[in-house]
Amino acid sequence: MRPIIKPMATSLLAALALGGFTSAQAQEDKLFIFNWSQYMDPEIIEAFEEKHDVEVVENYYNSLPEMFSKLRAGGKSQYDIIVPSNYFVPRLIETGLVQELDHSKLPNLDNLYPRFLDPSFDPGNKYTAAYQWGTTGLIYNKEELGEVDSWDVMFDEERNPENPFSLISDGQVSMGIACAYLGHGYRCQDTEQWKEAAKLIINTKGRNNFNGFADGTPQLQQIAQGNIDAGMSYNGDYLFYADEDPEAYENVEFTIPKEGAEMWVDSMMITSEAPNPDLAHKFINFILDAEVGAQLSNWTWYSSPNEAAKPMLDEILLEAPATPTDEQMERVHFTPSLKGQQLQTFQQLWTDVQSR
Amino acid sequence: MSSLLAKRKSASGPGHWGQTTHLLGTIAPGILWIVFFLVLPSFYLMSIAFMSNGPYGLPELPLTLQSFRELAGFGFLGWSPGNLYTLARSVWQTLIATVLVILIAYPLAYYISTQPASRRPLMLLIVVVPSWTNQVIRAFGWMNIMSPDAPLSDLAASAGLISSEMGLFPSNFAVVLGLVYNFLPFMVLPLYASFERLDGEIVQAAHDLYARPINVFRHSILPQTLPGLMAGTVLVSIPAFGMYVIPELLGGGKSMMVGNLVASQFAEASNWPLGAAAALIMILATLGGLMVLRRLGQRLGGGKEVVL
Amino acid sequence: MKRANFRRGLRAWWYIVLFFLYAPLAIVVLFSFNSTRTYSTFQGFSLEWYFKLFANETIVSAIYNSLTLAIVSSILATVLGAVLGYGMFRYRHLKLGWLIWFIYLPLVMPDIVYGISQMTFFVQIHEATGLLKPGLLTMIIAHISFQIPFVALLVYSRLLQLDPLLFEATQDLYATPWQRAWYFIIPTLQAALISAFFLSFTLSIDDFVISFFTAGPESTTLPIFIWSAIKKGITPEINAISTLMIGAVFTAAAISYAIQRARLASNPSRK
Numbered sequence: 001m002r003p004i005i006k007p008m009a010t011s012l013l014a015a016l017a018l019g020g021f022t023s024a025q026a027q028e029d030k031l032f033i034f035n036w037s038q039y040m041d042p043e044i045i046e047a048f049e050e051k052h053d054v055e056v057v058e059n060y061y062n063s064l065p066e067m068f069s070k071l072r073a074g075g076k077s078q079y080d081i082i083v084p085s086n087y088f089v090p091r092l093i094e095t096g097l098v099q100e101l102d103h104s105k106l107p108n109l110d111n112l113y114p115r116f117l118d119p120s121f122d123p124g125n126k127y128t129a130a131y132q133w134g135t136t137g138l139i140y141n142k143e144e145l146g147e148v149d150s151w152d153v154m155f156d157e158e159r160n161p162e163n164p165f166s167l168i169s170d171g172q173v174s175m176g177i178a179c180a181y182l183g184h185g186y187r188c189q190d191t192e193q194w195k196e197a198a199k200l201i202i203n204t205k206g207r208n209n210f211n212g213f214a215d216g217t218p219q220l221q222q223i224a225q226g227n228i229d230a231g232m233s234y235n236g237d238y239l240f241y242a243d244e245d246p247e248a249y250e251n252v253e254f255t256i257p258k259e260g261a262e263m264w265v266d267s268m269m270i271t272s273e274a275p276n277p278d279l280a281h282k283f284i285n286f287i288l289d290a291e292v293g294a295q296l297s298n299w300t301w302y303s304s305p306n307e308a309a310k311p312m313l314d315e316i317l318l319e320a321p322a323t324p325t326d327e328q329m330e331r332v333h334f335t336p337s338l339k340g341q342q343l344q345t346f347q348q349l350w351t352d353v354q355s356r
Numbered sequence: 357m358s359s360l361l362a363k364r365k366s367a368s369g370p371g372h373w374g375q376t377t378h379l380l381g382t383i384a385p386g387i388l389w390i391v392f393f394l395v396l397p398s399f400y401l402m403s404i405a406f407m408s409n410g411p412y413g414l415p416e417l418p419l420t421l422q423s424f425r426e427l428a429g430f431g432f433l434g435w436s437p438g439n440l441y442t443l444a445r446s447v448w449q450t451l452i453a454t455v456l457v458i459l460i461a462y463p464l465a466y467y468i469s470t471q472p473a474s475r476r477p478l479m480l481l482i483v484v485v486p487s488w489t490n491q492v493i494r495a496f497g498w499m500n501i502m503s504p505d506a507p508l509s510d511l512a513a514s515a516g517l518i519s520s521e522m523g524l525f526p527s528n529f530a531v532v533l534g535l536v537y538n539f540l541p542f543m544v545l546p547l548y549a550s551f552e553r554l555d556g557e558i559v560q561a562a563h564d565l566y567a568r569p570i571n572v573f574r575h576s577i578l579p580q581t582l583p584g585l586m587a588g589t590v591l592v593s594i595p596a597f598g599m600y601v602i603p604e605l606l607g608g609g610k611s612m613m614v615g616n617l618v619a620s621q622f623a624e625a626s627n628w629p630l631g632a633a634a635a636l637i638m639i640l641a642t643l644g645g646l647m648v649l650r651r652l653g654q655r656l657g658g659g660k661e662v663v664l
Numbered sequence: 665m666k667r668a669n670f671r672r673g674l675r676a677w678w679y680i681v682l683f684f685l686y687a688p689l690a691i692v693v694l695f696s697f698n699s700t701r702t703y704s705t706f707q708g709f710s711l712e713w714y715f716k717l718f719a720n721e722t723i724v725s726a727i728y729n730s731l732t733l734a735i736v737s738s739i740l741a742t743v744l745g746a747v748l749g750y751g752m753f754r755y756r757h758l759k760l761g762w763l764i765w766f767i768y769l770p771l772v773m774p775d776i777v778y779g780i781s782q783m784t785f786f787v788q789i790h791e792a793t794g795l796l797k798p799g800l801l802t803m804i805i806a807h808i809s810f811q812i813p814f815v816a817l818l819v820y821s822r823l824l825q826l827d828p829l830l831f832e833a834t835q836d837l838y839a840t841p842w843q844r845a846w847y848f849i850i851p852t853l854q855a856a857l858i859s860a861f862f863l864s865f866t867l868s869i870d871d872f873v874i875s876f877f878t879a880g881p882e883s884t885t886l887p888i889f890i891w892s893a894i895k896k897g898i899t900p901e902i903n904a905i906s907t908l909m910i911g912a913v914f915t916a917a918a919i920s921y922a923i924q925r926a927r928l929a930s931n932p933s934r935k
Contacts, residue, residue, distance in 0.1 A: 032881040037892045058722065059881050060892035065623040070877070073780060074787030074798060078881050169609060205610065212526035212608020227503050344409065347627060348426070351620060354612050355438035382751025383763065386744045386812050390766050393809045394778070397785030398769070401777060464681055467674040480859070485914065486685045487866050489692070492890050493906045497688025500695075537684070541866065545859045546818060552855060553825045583821040591814065591863075600775060600873055619776040619873075635777040639769075646768060 029054045031279045034061060034070075034079040036266070039132070041299035048286050054279060063170070063215075064088045071097045077273035080280040083131050086265045087172065087335040089121045094339070098269045100126050105281040108288035111308035119265065121337060128267035129284050130305035132297065134235045135324060135332050136173055136216060136262040143251040144229040151181040151257050153230045155200055162209050165230035166222065167201070169213040171350040172335050173232070173262050174201065180259040186333045191345055198349045202356050213354075224248040235321040236302035243301070254321045256328045263324075263332035265305065405632035415628050423633035439617065439634075443641075446597055446613040449528065453535035454593040460536070461543035461588065468544075469551035480548060484541045495534055495605040499525055502533075526608025534602040539595065543588035550584025586653045593649075594642055614638050689910060696903035713900040714908075722889060723905060730869055730885040733800060737807035738864035744808065745815025745864075746857055750849065752816065753823040767813045779877030782806045786878065799880035806878040807871065811864040818863065822856035 033040075037060035045056045061067040064084055068091065071082070076097050084092060092098045103109060109117070109129060116130040140148045144163050152159040154167065155178065167174045178197035179188035188194065204210055211228050219231035220241050235254055242249040268287065270280045286292055293306030298314050303323050316322060324332060338346055405423055407415035429436045468479045486494065502524035512524055524530055554577070562576035578585075600615040607613075618638060621631030699710035717723055752763070770778070786802045789795060796802055850857070872887035879888060890902055 034881075057881050059884060060889070062892045063623070065626065068626070069623050069780070073783045073877065074790070078798060166608070210610075212610050214608060225503055344627065351617070352436050352438040354609055354620070355442040355617070379751065379755050379758070382747050382754065386748030386751075386816060387763060387766055389744060390770060390809055390812060393782065393785075393805055394770055394773070395766065397781040398773065398777065400785065401781035460681060463674055463677050467678050470674075477858075480862075482682065483685065484862055484866060485910070486689055488869055489689060489906045489909055490872075490887050490890055491870050492872070492887065493692055493902065494688050497691040500691045501687060537688070540681075540685070542863070545863060546821065549818070549822060549856060549859060550825070553822075583824055587817055587821045590817070598773075598775060615776065622776055622780055632777070635773075639773060639777075643768070 029279075031056045031081070031276055031283055032059065032079045033057070033081045033083075033283075034059050034067060034075070035081075035083045036060065037062075039083070039266075039300060041296055044287070044292055044295060044299075047292075048283060051286070052279070052282060056283075068092070068097075071271065076271045077275065079271050080274040080276050081283060082269050082271060083266050084269060085335075086119065086121045086267070087337040089128055089267065089269070090337045090339065092269065093122070093127055097272055098127055099272045099274065099277065101129065101270065101284070102281060105278075106285045106288065108285045108290075111288050111290055111293065111306050113305055113307045116265065116305040119267075120334065122267070128269055129288060131266045131268050131287065132236070132300060132302040133263070133265040133305050134302045135256060135321070135328075136168065136232060136234055136264065137238075137254050137256045137321065138230065138261070139220065139223055139233045139238060139252055139254050140230040141223060141226075141251050142253050148230070148253070148255060149258050151177050151259055155181050155204060157207060160209070160230070163229040164209045164211040164227065166211045166214045166219050166228050166232070167204070168219070168232040169215055171353075172338075172346070174213070175346070175350065176262060176333075176335060177232070177257075177259070180257075180261070183259075186260040186262065187336050189336055189338070189342065194346065194349055198353050201353050205353070205356060220252075223252055234302075236300055239316065239322060240301040256321075256324060256331055258331070260331045260333060262335055263329075264335065401632055402636055404628055405636050407629050409627050409629045415632075423627075423629040424637075426630055427633050427637060442612050442614060442617050445528075445611065446615075447641075449532055449535065449611075449613065450593050450597045453532050453539065453596050454589060456532070456536045457539055457543045457592050458585070458589070461540060461547055462585075465544050465547035465551050465584075468548055469554065476548075476552075480545065483544050487538070487541050491538060491601055492605065494537065495602060498530065498534060498537070498606060502530055525606050526610050528607070528611045530606040531603050531611045531613075534606045535596050535599060538599075538602060539592040542591040542595075546584040546587040546591065547581060548584070550581040554580050582653060586649065589649060590646065593645065597642060597645070598638065614641075689906075692903045693907045693910065696900055696907040698900055713904040717901050717904045717908075720901065722884065723886075723901065726884050726886045726889040727905065729800060729883050730887070733803055733807060733875070733883075733885060734865050734868040737804045737811060737868050738861050740804070741808045741811030741864045742815050742857060742861045745812040745860065746819045746853065748812060749816035749819030750823065752820050767816055770810045770813045775871075775873035776877075778810065779806075779874040782809075782874070783877040797880060798878060798883075800883040802878045802880070803875055803883055803885075806874050807868045810871075810874065811867055814863055814867065815860040818856050818860045819853060822853060826852065 031054055033056060035058060040058065045058070048054075049056055059079065061070065067082060067084065068088060071079070071092070072095070082092075082098075103125075106129065109125065112130055116133075117125055119125070119128070119130075122128045138148065138151065138153070140153060141163075142148070145153055145160065150159075153163075154160070154165050167177075175194065175197050176186045176188070178200045179193055180186040182193070182196055182200065184190070184193040184197070188197070211222070214222065214231070216233040217237050219228065220233050220237055222228045223231055224241070224245065233254070238249075238252075238254040242252065268284050270277055270284075274280055287296065288306065290306060290308035291312060293304050293309035294312035297304035297306075297309065297317055298312075301317070301322065303317060304310070304313060310318075320328060404415045406419045406421070408418060408420050408422060410416040427439055429439055464483070468476055468483075471479060558580065559572065559576050562572045566572050566575065597613075598615045598618075599613060600619050603611050603613045603616050614634065615638075618631050618634045621627045621634060696713055697709050697711070699708040699712065748767075752767075782802070783798065786796045786798055786805075790797050796805075870887065872891055875885050876888050876891070879885070886905065893899065893902060
């Protein structure tokens with residue numbers, strides 16, 4: 001062998017040595033959770049680790065599609081637990097990325113409110129156990145815009161000619177509220193109605209005071225900074241930020257507009273080839289415990305689906321906006337779960353909206 | 357010239373067998389690495405472009421050209437120019453950003469090369485250090501600088517460029533600025549490497565020969581720094597064309613580029629075949645751009661071989 | 665007179681560009697000391713976020729992963745890429761033009777395609793053989809394959825600028841290629857190799873998309889962590905990390921500068 005080949009040999013050896021180093025770490029007694037960020041009280045993780053003498057590794061995703069593509073590209077054998085929102089549940093089930101729950105290992109499942117026990121997206125809770133739920137509403141600066149009870153601050157140029165505003169980057173939610181504003185309801189799924197909504201959003205994008213699409217939480221920061229005067233965000237995060245910095249959020253309100261808005265449930269699921277399904281069941285059962293459930297909601301500021309946890313929840317979580325009033329509940333809807341041709345049609349429309 | 361050199365080399369170099377081993381020893385490791393870890397996986401992915409789209413965006417048989425039709429705008433809803441807008445926007449923004457980066461980097465690299473040798477590494481480091489921080493963070497810094505009521509936005513508003521309520525971001529402007537900021541070091545480094553090798557005597561001779569500095573530049577400095585300039589242009593324009601993070605953060609959905617189109621087909625839109633088709637077109641467009649650059653380099657370099 | 669103006673102009677340009685490069689970082693640093701979470705205003709000096717940062721295991725291990733990935737991949741890529749660049753140069757008369765397209769491929773590949781194709785590939789290998797489980801190793805492999813072309817191109821472009829006759833002279837002077845490499849090529853290429861390493865390091869530490877798709881559950885890097893955190897808004901903790909990174913890099917720069925000065929002072933004959 002000529003000496004010049006040496007670099008190749010050495011580098012390969014180095015790479016192999018590294019490989020040995022990383023894969024030598026033990027895999028048993030580890031639980032891998034793939035979740036939204038800042039959605040889990042670290043103390044709950046510590047308590048679980050102590051109770052079962054295991055290590056919990058948390059990973060975070062930024063959007064549901066991101067999580068979905070990561071699972072599809074092999075993540076289904078790397079993570080144990082994922083926490084998707086309702087409208088991604090059927091997609092995960094039908095593509096075989098998740099496994100059925102063993103109810104005999106989840107005695108605490110009965111702690112949930114009855115309406116979370118047989119949800120439309122997963123009849124009989126075969127695959128899911130509710131984690132947290134909430135709404136995606138309208139946030140606005142009341143000093144700048146006055147009282148607001150309609151999406152017209154976004155879509156009506158006369159109502160809001162110059163105050164900057166943002167829409168949410170989740171296409172189905174933004175299209176949903178556009179549909180709702182047009183009178184077709186948040187859950188519209190008709191191609192013609194979608195086209196109308198897409199046209200409305202494209203026109204809106206062309207307006208000077210449109211400040212782009214952003215995720216719910218960054219919009220909360222932008223509204224405090226004065227970058228925007230109206231936007232879309234989540235009730236729990238709104239409460240959390242308002243509590244953190246009351247002065248900056250003095251004039252910021254959260255509302256469910258009269259045309260309707262989104263309600264969502266994030267659920268725990270176990271991936272189809274989870275490395276440690278047994279421990280995953282133990283974890284889900286742990287979260288469903290009344291006390292832990294209350295601790296979780298008190299930490300995240302979102303409403304708990306756990307009925308048994310109710311007595312231990314902070315006062316603020318039991319009233320609007322954390323828990324919508326009965327009258328508001330009639331106006332909030334699940335985002336429809338699309339598939340096949342319908343999903344493709346929607347995606348084409350949304351890609352078109354984004355490219356303009 | 358080069359064939360003459362080749363003949364002489366093979367005559368005076370090691371034996372034929374030794375040369376082959378040497379050739380393989382130098383070229384093979386890198387090429388094999390790239391072939392095995394990059395070319396093979398990407399061929400697999402490219403084959404997806406010719407498959408049909410399943411109910412949840414997973415590729416399925418039979419083979420079809422449907423994705424390319426869709427890419428050209430022929431969806432189920434009739435023709436739409438959306439994707440063409442995206443492509444044109446990407447080309448335009450890359451072009452502007454690259455030109456700006458060259459204009460900024462050229463004097464800078466020259467300035468650094470004129471400094472005492474002991475100071476140059478530090479100066480290079482100072483230029484590179486910002487890119488060691490995460491690009492998401494840097495974009496975030498820019499968001500703050502360009503938000504309403506920040507000095508930069510006030511300046512733009514008082515010049516009548518934007519309304520006083522709005523910030524400078526999100527906008528196409530913010531994206532171009534982000535691209536320039538992000539890729540500046542990638543132009544400064546190779547340009548500096550060229551300037552460092554600049555033969556002062558040739559420049560001096562050119563000074564004696566031509567009266568006007570512009571001619572000195574054209575006939576002496578530019579040809580000598582061309583390899584660096586071309587390398588820099590490749591390093592800047594190609595990643596800029598495929599940029600994903602910056603349009604996403606600073607464009608706020610108003611400034612979609614091809615990279616975002618591809619990404620969204622693999623993630624949000626869940627249409628892998630369409631994403632793969634878009635990626636294929638994108639690669640072809642980039643290769644086309646490279647060829648143009650190569651030609652340009654050869655012409656400007658007067659037939660001299662440059663890096664491309 | 666004209667020349668002096670030109671020099672002054674260049675120097676002014678240097679400071680303007682420095683301002684441009686560092687303004688966003690200054691903002692990041694400033695807000696890492698902010699006493700509240702929001703970015704609306706600076707509400708008072710506080711070290712709160714630094715304490716939180718070191719209490720956060722995820723962030724600490726992300727820093728560790730990022731550095732390991734960047735250093736290991738850059739070293740390996742500099743070696744592989746430099747050898748390749750040299751080979752391309754030495755044998756450029758052999759009609760190897762088609763080879764260059766292999767080098768351009770990683771350059772023209774959109775990050776997202778690159779990341780997804782590598783991940784599907786690694787997963788398939790892992791399922792078939794048990795090797796290459798997604799994690800730090802797969803990330804290092806992926807990073808090396810996008811760093812090699814950059815290194816090779818830099819080295820190649822530097823070699824092209826050398827006088828070809830110089831090469832022949834060394835061929836007569838040194839018997840083995842190994843000696844030639846050690847006594848002639850490496851010293852000549854020193855500057856190019858250093859900038860190639862720096863470039864690789866920069867590319868690696870800044871990469872998000874490719875890392876994201878090739879990472880395993882235990883190899884989260886800072887960019888991956890930050891990206892997932894912006895869903896909930898960037899906290900000043902992230903500014904605190906960046907501030908520390910900027911500080912660390914500047915410290916390293918100051919040390920290397922000091923060493924270099926010391927060397928120059930003790931050995932004035934070199935340059």
